[in-house]
Amino acid sequence: xxxxxxxxxxxxxxxxxxxxxxxxxxxxxxxxxxxxxxxxxxxxxxxxxxxxxxxxxxxxxxxxxxxxxxxxxxxxxxxxxxxxxxxxxxxxxxxxxxxxxxxxxxxxxxxxx
Amino acid sequence: xxxxxxxxxxxxxxxxxxxxxxxxxxxxxxxxxxxxxxxxxxxxxxxxxxxxxxxxxxxxxxxxxxxxxxxxxxxxxxxxxxxxxxxxxxxxxxxxxxxxxxxxxxxxxx
Numbered sequence: 001x002x003x004x005x006x007x008x009x010x011x012x013x014x015x016x017x018x019x020x021x022x023x024x025x026x027x028x029x030x031x032x033x034x035x036x037x038x039x040x041x042x043x044x045x046x047x048x049x050x051x052x053x054x055x056x057x058x059x060x061x062x063x064x065x066x067x068x069x070x071x072x073x074x075x076x077x078x079x080x081x082x083x084x085x086x087x088x089x090x091x092x093x094x095x096x097x098x099x100x101x102x103x104x105x106x107x108x109x110x111x112x113x
Numbered sequence: 114x115x116x117x118x119x120x121x122x123x124x125x126x127x128x129x130x131x132x133x134x135x136x137x138x139x140x141x142x143x144x145x146x147x148x149x150x151x152x153x154x155x156x157x158x159x160x161x162x163x164x165x166x167x168x169x170x171x172x173x174x175x176x177x178x179x180x181x182x183x184x185x186x187x188x189x190x191x192x193x194x195x196x197x198x199x200x201x202x203x204x205x206x207x208x209x210x211x212x213x214x215x216x217x218x219x220x221x222x223x
Contacts, residue, residue, distance in 0.1 A: 033210065033211070035211075035213075040215075040216075041215055041216070042117075042200050042202075042213030042214050042215050042216050043156065043200075043211070043213050044213070045210040045211060045212065045213075048209060048210060055209065056209050056210050058210060090155065090156070092156075100144055100146065100161045100163070100204065101146075101158045101161065102158065102211065103158070104148075104155040104156045104157070105155055106154070106155050107155060
């Protein structure tokens with residue numbers, strides 16, 4: 001059984017640029033959630049996708065957008081990057097049978113200069 | 114608003130028992146989860162409580178009191194590898210967003 005994978009591992013961008021982060025969910029999982037974790041803080045919920053539809057969104061501006069594909073993998077897109085977007089971006093997947101247990105990927109460390 | 118409070122740091126020695134408390138104030142409540150995160154690593158699921166009472170999983174136990182909006186994680190027979198950050202998280206509906214606390218850094222010394 002393959003766990004949650006994310007790419008890239010690290011990324012450096014400059015203000016105003018756009019970025020796409022990718023996540024492959026664990027086998028058999030149909031729900032993907034994205035979180036932003038600033039240094040020394042807990043993860044903050046960005047949004048969740050279930051069967052290719054957005055299924056909830058946290059307090060993030062519209063320049064944070066996402067997609068889920070038929071194979072349940074997912075993308076997080078961030079436009080017009082700001083310095084405060086520098087953080088660890090975590091993807092988590094879960095299954096319908098065990099909704100309350102989320103399996104996290106290793107994250108993508110984004111640095112905005 | 115939504116808030117979860119947990120201590121920022123806890124220290125203990127190997128073999129000891131530690132309790133990490135979490136109080137929450139959220140607009141909706143479905144369950145309380147606990148996650149462990151080692152430095153530079155992914156959060157990993159430890160436990161979930163939807164009903165009042167104690168859930169035990171090996172050396173770790175988790176407790177919930179819905180009427181008090183309070184829960185705790187109990188770690189027994191501490192080992193050096195337990196040094197990590199521990200987060201409580203509330204879900205307002207089954208399987209939806211997790212609202213995390215700021216985390217408790219546990220340092221275990223020999």
